[in-house]
Amino acid sequence: MKSTRYFAYAACCVFALSLSAHAATTAQAFQLNDLQRVVSLSEPQISPDGKRIAVVVSTPDWKTDKSQQELDLVDVASGVRRALTWKREGLSSPRWSPDGARLAFIAKDAETKEGQLYVMPMDGGDALRITETKRGVDAYSWSPDGKQIAFVSEDEPANAKAIKEHDDAFQVTDNHFLTRATLTPWHLWLVPSAGGTAKQLTRGSYSLQTDQQDNAPVPTWSRDGRSIAFTRFPGAYWGPSFHSVIAAVDAGGGEPHTLVPAEGAVNAMYAPDSDSFAFMRPRNGDQNNGNAVYVTADGNSRDVTEASARNFNSYVWLPHGKALVLAGEDGTHSVLWEQPLTGAAKKLDLGEVEAGADVSVSKTGALAFVGSTTTHPAELYVMDSVSAKPRRLTNLNAFVDNLALGRTESIEWQGSDGFHEDGVLTYPVGYQRGQSYPLALVIHGGPEAASTVKFAALPQLLAAAGFAVFQPNYRGSINLGDAYQHAIFRDTGVGPGKDVMAGVDAVQKLGFVDAQRIGVSGWSYGGYMTTWLTGHYPVWKAAVSGAALTDWVMDYTISYYQTGDTYFFGGSPWTTKDHDIWREQSPIAYAHNVTAPTLIMGDVGDPNVPLVNSYEWYHALRDNGVPVEFYAYPADTHFPKDIVRTTDVYRRWVSWMTQHLQPTH
Secondary structure, three states, rough: OOOOOOHHHHHHHOOOOOOOHHHHHHEEEEOOOHHHHOOEEEEEEEEEOEEEEEEEEEEEOOOOOOEEEEEEEEEOOOOOOEOOOOOOOOEEEEEOOOOOEEEEEEEOOOOOOOOOEEEEOOOOOOEEEOOOOOOOOOOEEEEOOOOEEEEEEOOOOHHHHHHHOOOOOOOOOOOOOOOOOOOOOOEEEEEEEOOOEEOOOOOOOEEEEOOOOOOOOEEEEEOOOOOOEEEOOOOOOOHHHHHHHEEEEEEEOOEEEEEOOOOOOOOEEEOOOOEEEEEEEHHHOOOOOEEEEEEEEEOEEEOOOOOOOOOOOOEEEEEOOEEEEEEEOOOOOEEEEEEEEEOOEEEEOOOEEEEEEOOOEEOOEEEEEEEEOOOOOEEEEEEEEOOOOEEEOOOOHHHHHHOOOOOOEEEEEEEEHEEEEEEEEEOOOOOOOOOOEEEEEEEEEEEOOOOOOOOHHHHHHHHHHEEEEEEOOOOOOOOHHHHHHOOOOOOOOOOHHHHHHHHHHHHHHOOEEEEEEEEEEOOHHHHHHHHHHOOOOOOEEEEHHHEEOOHHHHHHHOOOOOHHHHHHOOOOOHHHHHHHHHHHHHHHHHHHOOOEEEEEEEEEEOOOOOOOHHHHHHHHHHHHHEEEEEEEEOOOOOOOOOOOHHHHHHHHHHHHHHHHHHHOO
16 A cells, blocks of 8 residues: 555557657657557456466557457467457456356446446356446455355445535545545445345445555455455545555444454455465555565464565465465566465566566466566466466567567666665667667656566657666665665655666666766656756756656645655654655755756646646746746546557657757667
């Protein structure tokens, strides 16, 4: 449950248009008009017998400015793929019944206009809609006998009539400044898997979901089917979500009881055929540490990942319940580990494949996940066991194999404060030893995220335009262990800034960077780092600041984080003890030092990093004579999710760097 000021470049690879005069003449390079061809895969779910995989496939459609989705079934033995759905929108969350005879999924319903739950028989026949909730279905799970499904749905407002008549004032509490109505909590429901009347199981001011999560944590059934465990948040707003616990309710109804009182606990999952269950929590309850995986057995909880002392993004049980598979970043790679209940985790041999965090395991021990390589976008992979090699089942992005790409590799350096650090370097397309090239930094957000060597669109677009591209990791990143991640505590700018600059020095020592043509860019916390660096180091000749946090005090006051930001500083900016540090680590305090021509971009309705941060930065730079342009997108997201606007972001990004750093070939 960390701050999520991040931007996943590979996930936004769905755009069109021509990039620049250079790119237009480089027929073999990766260009903007290739982006609309990149197919995305998500939420792979392997059948219990390990023979089939259901996966959501999204293909960009430039004309409609949407992604065309379908739920596909892939045969593990042959790789043969066939569509299970046709012209459905809002597809997500495929889940097999325990016996593998049926497949459930969420899709937008034409009548209710909300995501509803459907169940499809796998021996033939149409999918049956089994819910008709007015607020839709968020997350769900099958009962062990397959007869019921527990799902999460948002409550309807109790004062709907008054709201309709404009008696709609709401109390400000933990909400962000763009809030227009009081949120209602999400609660747990039960419905027969064959269809029938749904029954609400939980009620109250607490919630099973918050307003700023993509999906609610999935409820999990006990092996006897008598109770359902879930993540219990204090309320519907994300701000106090750090105080979540694990609770359970009887499937027949009644008051919930707490299973795990340790705050920050989320994502419980029972082990196969066992009363033991696992959950995730920041290690030792410290929000500045990585997410650990705990296992509760006989009423006692233990961090089974303690020996690793690093962050894990997700986990899943192996069939025998004696070990788990963990997903996370290790250095500049996205990897999987096998974690026994006692002892150290063992990294799986994935070869050149970078694994996604969404891993599915069959009863046979086969694993399914979406992965990529440095030169190929996401595809569906399967492993027959944790000791097998990954085998690619799809080739939906085969066209990329015929394009000229910039070579991508890891780079390491010794940073300050004793940290051994790393990042990702992508060479210009057509790189020739002995020539000098401009360098463009693309800094990841988060800060709890990491740059890895997996295929990424923006670095390849910059490489196609003639840039060397450097994606540095910095303290606060989740790829080098808890000590590195924790080091951002009360040091959100100075320390990370030194890390990035040490990385720039390491790249320059390779001998091909033109020191007079270096630019810096990033989105979200990458935007924060961009504004911080341009206010403290005079080396930059261009900057792109996307959705940048420039003022910590304002961010705390009006964004949805609430207590989230306080974990970085140890207290509120409105108290005497911590008053100064929030202001000293705000880039806006150093805007008068900036000389780099700066492009600013962001979404008008961004509740994550409110656009007023960018307005401050724009006026500060403009009034000090710095060349600056500011473009705002009429979207209510942290980054534009539609194809057309996203394309425009990338076009402006690369064009700004090209204009001010002038790559030559």
